[in-house]
Amino acid sequence: MTILTTLGPLLIALLFGYWVNIKVFTPTRVAKGLEQLVYLILGLIGFSLGALDNLAEKLFIAGYQAIIFFVLISVLSLGGLYLSGLRFGGTHADNLAQGPSDSKSHALMDAAKTIAWVIGGVVVGIFAKDWLTGVDELVTGLLYVLLFLIGCQLRQGNHRLRKLFLNSQGVIIALVTIFTTLLAGWIGSFVLGLSWNQGLAVVSGFGWYSLSGILITGLGDPVLGTTAFLLDLGREILALMLIPFLARLNSHMSVGYSGATAMDFTLPMLGKFHGAQIIPVCIASGFIMSILVPVLIPLFMGI
Template sequence: MFSGMLFIFAPLVVGYFISISKKSLLGTINSTTSNLIYVILALMGLSLAALDNLGENLQLILKTTAVFFVCLSLSNLAVLPFIDRWLPIKTDANNSKLPLSEMVMESAKLILVVGGGLIAGLLIPIDLSWVDTASEWILFLLLFFIGIQLRNSGLTLRQILLNKHGMVIAIVIIATSLFGGLVSALILDIDIFHGLAMASGFGWYSLAGILMGDAFGPVYGGASFMIELLRELISLVLIPLFIRTKPCTSIGYAGATAMDFTLPVIQTTGGVRCVPIAIVSGFILSLLVPVLMLFFVSLAG
């Protein structure tokens, strides 16, 4: 049952054990990872183009996205405010302007890449039978590089364990997301382990979409991508509005993106005290996205 999980998970583990001190090499790995994400998302678009009854499948993607997004968001936001009451944080925000438009454009680029692959697959009469195999091999390479990135992120186990806020936020996001995934699976009448796997993206839209597409097909992959992308876009709006009064809620809802994409917004609007909390919670969630997703995929298989 776990053989498929171990096969896919192996590159991540191998990468995590590689320590790199040369900054130029890390920079090359980071840029290569970004480029691979664009490539594999374009392949996701091609996979969608190869689907029979594309119109019906797109409706299914939108329906699945809507149900999961609502259930996950409500589950997260129902519990996160209690952390702010239990472990209050005094923010030291400033009024610097945020490049929100640039961040939204970065997200829009990813949507355009998937859309470009879809359009190319529909308009160009080519055989698309190779797409799934190519996606799998690129996924292995991508997980290897992601493992290296996580290993060389600069966080030690001691730093993670000593940051109570970051650990509690991550635990709450994991528990409430899995509950939301269970509810979503019941509403959509799908396999429970499919729902739990879909709920384990925690905002990492590129990897979540890739893993779900590889495991369950382009419909689930497209829905997972949109669910987590919506989380990120909503976070960009919610963080500036609520981080001064509910910092833990704002950081927690950002999920895995709190350690990278939404970190500048958190730092600017919440202050430097929020930064280590965001990095720790984001790191834990990022580390567990492939672990939990592949675990539930193996159970569903």
């Protein structure tokens, strides 16, 4: 029953946004609303973290956990993706020139703004925790709005499920990435002394740092949410840095390690090094992982 009460409303909000076309929610308004809502929720997450007792100790724990999961994911995912690329015909980069610097700087600036909102929330939480209440309930309510807007954005991007799931390379890359990432989470849970479902939940963001930390914190674990946030933020930044090198080996490694961000943040870099033919693969792989994030995290957290 816990799984149903946790996952059900979140999934309904996502599917409602995907299937129901409400004209007032134009692509521009959805994009702007998503950006503002994400920053607001991240600030509230920072507040929840700052309101915790023994904050320094818990930040240290979150950082340590993120490093362990990060290393395990990098080793297992890159190894699995290298083998799948050899077996299923991953392509090599044709253009080894420097990728678009604007995509790197944009992602780094976005990451800096995200961290600033979280830090700001932490500072407010430290000094205002005694008189500002109901933050956790507010985060949970905003989660439903966030997932509704994400559903709208996925529909407005003309991402048709049937077409995406018929892209064999994209599906293979997504499946290998998902399996190796969850395997890393399962192993990491034993290394860190977490329950197996916590280990699986924290790695199920697949690089989508602006959602994974929000979901886990909103579901009642701000420390684990911080771990997921740091893990996925580090993964996106490293993916941008490694794409030029991974692309020389095979496309499975460069696309798969980018995770859910292959369909947005890292897409310009992937297109630069692999050519236009890689775009459908990136969108299919990134979409499959993106659609699973708001399903898997509540599922594992509810067990």
